[in-house]
Amino acid sequence: MSVRRLADEAVQPASFAFSRAMGTEVKRWIKKYPKGREQSAVIPLLMLAQEQDGWVTRAAIEHVSKMLDMPLIRVLEVATFYTQFQLAPVGTRAHIQVCGTTPCMLRGAGELIDLCKAKIHPEPFHTNEGGTLSWEEVECQGTCVNAPMVMIFKDTYEDLTPARLDEIIDAFEAGRGDSVRTGPQVDRVYSAPMGGPTTLTDEKAVTVKNRAKPSAAASGASAAKLPPSNAAKPKTDAIETAKAIASPSSVKVDDGARKKAPAKKAAAKPGLEDKDRPQGIARPAAVDDLKMISGVGPKIEGILHDLGIFTFAQVSKWKKTEREWVDGYLSFHGRIEREDWVKQAKALAKGGEAEYIKVFGKKPR
Ligand code: FES
Numbered sequence: 001m002s003v004r005r006l007a008d009e010a011v012q013p014a015s016f017a018f019s020r021a022m023g024t025e026v027k028r029w030i031k032k033y034p035k036g037r038e039q040s041a042v043i044p045l046l047m048l049a050q051e052q053d054g055w056v057t058r059a060a061i062e063h064v065s066k067m068l069d070m071p072l073i074r075v076l077e078v079a080t081f082y083t084q085f086q087l088a089p090v091g092t093r094a095h096i097q098v099c100g101t102t103p104c105m106l107r108g109a110g111e112l113i114d115l116c117k118a119k120i121h122p123e124p125f126h127t128n129e130g131g132t133l134s135w136e137e138v139e140c141q142g143t144c145v146n147a148p149m150v151m152i153f154k155d156t157y158e159d160l161t162p163a164r165l166d167e168i169i170d171a172f173e174a175g176r177g178d179s180v181r182t183g184p185q186v187d188r189v190y191s192a193p194m195g196g197p198t199t200l201t202d203e204k205a206v207t208v209k210n211r212a213k214p215s216a217a218a219s220g221a222s223a224a225k226l227p228p229s230n231a232a233k234p235k236t237d238a239i240e241t242a243k244a245i246a247s248p249s250s251v252k253v254d255d256g257a258r259k260k261a262p263a264k265k266a267a268a269k270p271g272l273e274d275k276d277r278p279q280g281i282a283r284p285a286a287v288d289d290l291k292m293i294s295g296v297g298p299k300i301e302g303i304l305h306d307l308g309i310f311t312f313a314q315v316s317k318w319k320k321t322e323r324e325w326v327d328g329y330l331s332f333h334g335r336i337e338r339e340d341w342v343k344q345a346k347a348l349a350k351g352g353e354a355e356y357i358k359v360f361g362k363k364p365r
Pocket residue numbers: 099100101102103104105139140141142143144145147148149
């Protein structure tokens with residue numbers, strides 16, 4: 001996190017005032033808060049000041065503090081805390097804020113920063129020769145699922161490759177920033193999977209009875225919320241490049257294959273007369289605490305007792321077929337093997353807790 005200070009006095013203007021149009025906006029924002037709570041409008045007012053002048057000047061901070069009857073230091077705290085506020089002049093057409101936090105870094109933010117260095121200026125917060133572009137590295141902007149990303153003014157541009165960011169910067173430089181699609185730059189809606197849904201693709205999966213179908217009006221309303229540019233199909237090369245760097249988990253599953261796949265049948269519980277059932281014994285005078293075996297709780301111990309299993313020695317001698325029988329009887333799906341009950345039981349039968357610690361390096365449960 002960089003140290004955030006106000007710009008040098010040399011570049012600070014002597015005064016600040018909201019324009020007439022901005023003044024209307026300022027009143028609208030202040031009115032949103034209850035009487036006596038007008039100071040809550042500090043962030044929107046600073047943002048309006050930035051929209052007007054391109055950055056937040058000392059004079060603007062003082063002006064907002066007077067307007068909201070707030071101590072100057074409180075407004076300064078807000079302005080210097082949030083990286084969304086620019087405290088010095090930045091590029092007049094675009095200031096690129098590249099997220100450099102871990103998820104974005106792991107997905108290629110370093111290359112985006114290299115591009116900004118080569119295309120704009122080797123140092124952050126310096127403008128290009130024309131004064132139209134600048135860049136900086138910022139912390140997480142909250143769209144990590146679509147990493148890597150940049151923020152330009154109030155919009156985010158996600159799922160970026162250096163090539164796509166290059167195009168976006170060119171568009172802003174040419175004054176066509178408004179035409180650039182915001183949000184994901186690949187084939188996805190918001191943070192949904194690329195290529196479309198991969199789960200709950202079958203209507204039958206929805207089990208709520210009498211579920212009301214969304215009305216056409218409602219669907220239209222949600223579609224209308226998308227920015228017009230978001231509806232445009234993104235460029236194929238951007239999609240392909242992003243897919244190439246995507247994790248395997250983002251690969252779309254073939255819906256057809258999913259539908260045809262037969263549902264797994266639950267394995268039938270083995271019968272008590274089955275030949276593979278381990279030999280039980282009559283309850284001995286002293287029974288072992290089978291709950292010391294990881295995976296055996298009071299309920300399972302009771303079932304084992306019903307089967308005539310009372311000692312570690314018995315469990316330690318189970319053959320594979322017997323283990324499979326018990327596993328199936330308990331519907332454990334392989335847990336007996338995974339937790340190696342036989343090895344645990346052998347250690348407990350041989351030397352109790354001390355032997356268990358020697359073998360497993362930890363106490364039994
Ligand atoms: S890490 Fe980049 S947006 Fe969260």
